[in-house]
Amino acid sequence: MKAIISSEYGGPDTLQFNEIEKPKPLDHQVLVKIHAASINYGNMLLLQGNPLIARLVFGVRKPKYPIPGGDMAGTVEAVGENITQFQPGDEVFGDLSGSGWGAFAEYAAVPEEAIVRKPHNLSFEEAAAVPMAAVTALQAIRNKGKLEPGQKVLVHGGSGGVGLFAVQIAKALGAEVTAVVSTRNVDLVQSIGADHIIDYTKADFAERDQNYDLILGVNGSRSISTYKRKLNNGGIYVNVGGGDSQLLQTILLGPLLFLGRSKKMSLFLQRANQKDLEFLRELIEEGKVKAIIDKTFKLSEAPEAYRYFEEEHLQGKVVLLV
Structure with a gap:
């Protein structure tokens, strides 16, 4: 072969x-x-x-x-x-x-x-x-993010492989979803059901008067202190990806920034899982994820x-x- x-x-x-x-x-x-x-x-x-x-x-x-x-x-x-x-x-x-x-x-x-x-x-x-991108999004949202219907979710980096699945899965699980993308990706993310879209070339989500119950840092381009500030009390920030500096921030500074707070942080690594893939297959066949x-x-x-x-x-x- x-x-x-x-x-x-x-x-x-x-x-x-x-x-x-x-x-x-x-x-x-x-x-x-x-x-x-x-x-x-x-x-x-x-x-x-x-x-x-x-x-x-x-x-x-x-x-x-x-x-x-x-x-x-x-x-x-x-x-x-x-x-x-x-x-x-x-x-x-x-x-x-x-x-x-x-x-x-x-x-x-x-x-x-x-x-x-x-x-x-x-x-x-x-x-x-x-498989890998969708299971990553599912585990980050459901397992680490503990998402509940009606909660507000921010997907920072909503147009890549994981981000596009994260927007759809969060919607399928009953969330109100905001996606942060560039101008060229606004129509794409709108087509998969995002409730709100922030074009980062025109606006900064960190300066808007809106906090979130769950933030997925898919591209990891902002400081974890920024993500923490934009969480509601009881909210969770999940680091899904990013560069080495973002990883080091999360590992070294995260525990100190979130110590004893009502806001939580999670460093996330995906694990292949047959049951999760079966769950995604059902969502796909129901037309909720593509x-x-x-x-x-x-x-x-x-x-x-x-x-x-x-x-x-x-x-x-x-x-x-x-």
């Missing part, structure tokens, strides 16, 4: 498009013929090995997982003897980041708990754009897709067609 191979840390040019042996499923595995996969922030960590702390997970000197790619969608080709949930021909999607990665290939042998049946109303490309794709590339064009992911201000997900 053909696959993208990452044998050393570095930039997109280190990725190789090679032919390797097709995997055979073990008794507890499902063999999936992959039709599409997508790029997430975790793929950049796996590619670059940066920040250095990431190498404790991904391999100290070189990538521990030679085939990158977490999100994927495809068709079950074969199943191991102990598999009970799936059979050949089932259309599935899932997140392989918790089971060795490997989605940037024509086939992957995966544990059955890493996948669920694909929503009937999504194409394979759309389904591949969902996948937004910015651009597609062929599998052989993975280096170019990575560069596009790094350099462009995305409106949705970058998908590889396998």
Whole structure:
């Protein structure tokens, strides 16, 4: 089979498009013929090995997982003897980041708990754009943010992969949602149901006379003291992503700023979860959540897709067609 191979840390040019042996499923595995996969922030960590702390997970000197790619969608080709949930021909999607990665290939042998049946109303490309970003948004909002119907939510960075799902999921769970985006993304975020939109090139959410019960810092571009100031009493700020400086602020200053206060802070790391993916599949089939794709590339064009992911201000997900 053909696959993208990452044998050393570095930039997109280190990725190789090679032919390797097709995997055979073990008794507890499902063999999936992959039709599409997508790029997430975790793929950049796996590619670059940066920040250095990431190498404790991904391999100290070189990538521990030679085939990158977490999100994927495809068709079950074969199943191991102990598999009970799936059979050949089932259309599935899932997140392989918790089971060795490997989605940037024509086939992957995966544990059955890493996948669920694909929503009937999504194409394979759309389904591949969902798992990691949507589960991230769901876990940040429901698990960490403790969202309740009627609460006010601010999604700071509402037009990227996680942000677009966060807006939709918060709406589906009954929130009043404000999204902070640039001018070019106003129409897009309005089309997915945001109640209020702040164009950050024209207005600053921190200067508006409105506080929130939950703030998701998806792009992490403001100080945590600003986010704290814009929370209602009892409110929660969840750090979903951002640069190293934002991460350090959250880890080092966050506990001091929020110590003994009625406002709370949470540093969040997504975990692949089959039940969460099933919950999202239901929301998608009910028409409450949809996948937004910015651009597609062929599998052989993975280096170019990575560069596009790094350099462009995305409106949705970058998908590889396998």
